[in-house]
C-alpha cells in the first residue's frame with residue numbers, strides 16, 4: 285500500500301452556487317479542501333462587498349461544523365463596479381480577487397464586461413494594491429471559432445492589458461491550450477494559471493466522438509490531445525505558475541441533458557483521486573503537493589494550510605457514486621474514464 289501525506293489542498297476556482305444546490309455540494313469541497321476561491325457568477329451576480337459578505341455567510345451557514353474550510357470570496361467585475369467598494373472589500377480581507385467575465389463568454393456572464401476601457405480605473409487600483417484579477421480567457425466574438433477563443437483572447441485582450449498595466453496580477457483561469465501554458469510560463473511573476481481536473485483527462489474527442497457527451501461539456505471547451513498533454517506537463521512540472529482550480533461547476537442533469545445544455549463539470553467529489561492518478565502516471569507524485577497546496581497560496585500571498593491530508597493507494601478501485609441527489613434532481617459526478625485507486629483518508 286502506498287501513502288502520500290500532503291499539506292491540505294485548496295481549490296483556486298470553484299462554483300458553489302446558492303440555496304439548495306450550495307447545500308448539496310459544499311461538503312464535497314470542504315471534506316478535502318482547506319480553502320477555495322468562490323466564483324461570483326450567481327444570478328444576480330456577486331458584485332459588491334455587501335453581496336460578497338452575504339454570500340460568504342450563506343456558505344458558512346451550510347458548512348459541516350467538523351470541516352475546516354474557508355471560502356475566499358471574489359467580486360464579479362461589471363462596467364459599473366465601484367472602485368472604492370472593491371478597494372474597501374479587499375482591505376477588509378473579505379475579497380481575494382475580482383473576476384473578469386467577458387460578457388456572454390459563459391454561464392451567467394451577461395453582466396460581464398463589454399468594454400475594458402470602462403473598468404480601467406478599477407484594474408489600475410487593483411494593480412496598486414496587489415489584488416489579483418481572475419480572467420475567463422475567451423473572446424466572445426461569434427466569428428472566432430470556439431476552439432480558438434482562448435488564444436485570440438490572449439493575443440487581443442490579455443497581452444495588451446498586461447502591457448498597459450504591468451503590475452496587475454492576473455490568473456488565467458482554466459487554461460486549456462498549449463498557447464496559454466506557454467504564455468503563462470514565459471509571463472513573469474504577475475501571471476499564473478489554474479488548471480482544472482477535467483482538462484487533464486479529456487480532449488475534444490471525449491465530448492464528440494462516438495456520441496455527444498454533455499457531461500464532458502464545459503467552457504472553455506476541451507481542446508485537441510496535444511493541448512491536453514501540454515496541460516498535464518504544466519501541472520506536473522513543478523512550475524509555481526500553475527495550480528489547481530477545479531472549476532467544479534454543478535448543474536442539474538436536467539439542465540445538462542437537453543437540446544441546449546449548460547457548460548460545467550462537477551469534479552469536487554473525486555478531484556484528489558483523479559489528480560493522484562494523473563501525477564502517478566507521470567511519475568510526479570512528489571509534485572502533487574505543489575500543484576494542489578503550495579503554488580496557489582504563494583500566488584495569492586496567503587499562508588499554506590497547517591493541516592495535512594493523507595492519500596492512500598488501495599488495491600481495489602475507490603468507488604464514487606455516479607451522481608449526487610439534490611432536492612431538485614440528480615447531479616452527475618465527473619467520470620474520468622479510469623478506475624481510481626487513490627483515496628483521501630484524512
Ligand code: DOR
Nearest residue numbers: 390391502503533547548
Ligand atoms: O463550464 C463552465 N461552467 N465554465 C464556466 O466558465 C462557468 C461554469 C459555470 O458556472 O457553470
Ligand code: ZN
Nearest residue numbers: 297299323531
Ligand atoms: Zn468557472
